[in-house]
Amino acid sequence: MKKYKLKLDYTEEELKELRILGRAYDGPIAAVYRLGELGSSDDPFRNLQRKYRMLDIYKEFDFMADINNVVMGTAIFPEELYIVHDTNTDSVIYPGYVSGRLMWGELAYHCPVKRTKDQWLAINPAYEPMLERVEN
Incomplete structure (x- = not known):
């Protein structure tokens, strides 16, 4: 299975949320839809939701590709x-x-x-x- 580096830069909190997102969803479409919802301040994906809302329109595809790769298990996270x-x-x-x-x-x-x-x-x-x- 081919692995892909994340296309966008993520903060440490966003990377933690991505890892949780990858375990919580079986399909990338449901995960992207979830991040498009308005969340509360205690939402477990609040940092990713904020990132999604503030993204430049030209970076949306990269964000969705990253979510796809995380959920499908083909994402390469930056090394700690x-x-x-x-x-x-x-x-x-x-x-x-x-x-x-x-x-x-x-x-x-x-x-x-x-x-x-x-x-x-x-x-x-x-x-x-x-x-x-x-x-x-």
């Missing part, structure tokens, strides 16, 4: 990225400027390396309690 952050010392892992090796340094002075959780744990499982999720 993490940094290793020791909050006790406020240190992070950053790339060495000369060697390119991973090094520890203060967060205030260095740009941390971003990787997926699995990539960090493959390097060292002891990093798990220090993993901090960051925006892509």
Whole structure:
């Protein structure tokens, strides 16, 4: 089965709602119809509904394609990225400027390396309690 990247950019809250939407509906038409309804402030899809209402007319097809792919299980969600952050010392892992090796340094002075959780744990499982999720 071919997989497709999401065509539009989504916030973290919208991505959470997309994942719920994918589990809640068996067909994409019903899901798109649901997002077209006016929801209340406690609606589980309120952020996606807001996005849909504010979309540029030329992006509506991309939005519907994304909903189709999510519901049909063919969507590729952006990977969640993490940094290793020791909050006790406020240190992070950053790339060495000369060697390119991973090094520890203060967060205030260095740009941390971003990787997926699995990539960090493959390097060292002891990093798990220090993993901090960051925006892509």
